[in-house]
Amino acid sequence: RLVQLKQAFSQVGYDNEAAHTAAQAAVEVALDWRNRFEVPQQSLDVLAELGQEIPLVAITNGNVDLDRIGLTPYFQQVLKAGPDGSAKPAPDMFTKAQQFLDLPSEHILHVGDHLVTDVQGAKLASFAACWFNDMNKNVITQAKTRTLPDIEINNLQSLLALL
Numbered sequence: 001r002l003v004q005l006k007q008a009f010s011q012v013g014y015d016n017e018a019a020h021t022a023a024q025a026a027v028e029v030a031l032d033w034r035n036r037f038e039v040p041q042q043s044l045d046v047l048a049e050l051g052q053e054i055p056l057v058a059i060t061n062g063n064v065d066l067d068r069i070g071l072t073p074y075f076q077q078v079l080k081a082g083p084d085g086s087a088k089p090a091p092d093m094f095t096k097a098q099q100f101l102d103l104p105s106e107h108i109l110h111v112g113d114h115l116v117t118d119v120q121g122a123k124l125a126s127f128a129a130c131w132f133n134d135m136n137k138n139v140i141t142q143a144k145t146r147t148l149p150d151i152e153i154n155n156l157q158s159l160l161a162l163l
Helices: 002-011 016-034 041-053 092-101 115-124 156-162
Strands: 057-060 077-080 109-112 128-132 151-153
Touching: 002 016, 041 156, 057 092, 077 092, 092 115, 109 115, 115 128, 151 156
Parallel strands: 057 077, 109 128, 128 151
Antiparallel strands: none
């Protein structure tokens, strides 16, 4: 994103240094706004209850700051695309999670809201895949759906029934 913004500023007449400065400032503003939300207490409660029974690992392609939004304490490990490997659905972060958990991959359930990056990525890594479909989409009509989830939920509390 930084490179794209720098190119855009250059194309409208900024010199190289000014384009870099403006792009950096734009990224910082975007990241600040990206982290301005509160995780619902109900979600935190579910994570806390799950975490008492099973280890939780976060695997994300996103740039949200888990510390800033209060999610870090719920996870034993946080893996981010870039520093921890290629973006999902690539296997890098799934493999790291499996190694951290020290479990056979087929004993790991990955929960995610994206049919390609999460469900397909999990299945390619031989994980069980749970599609978090809080928008009540129809799996059949979703573009690029090639892999079906093992389970579909529309609220996080449903995960507690799996314990």
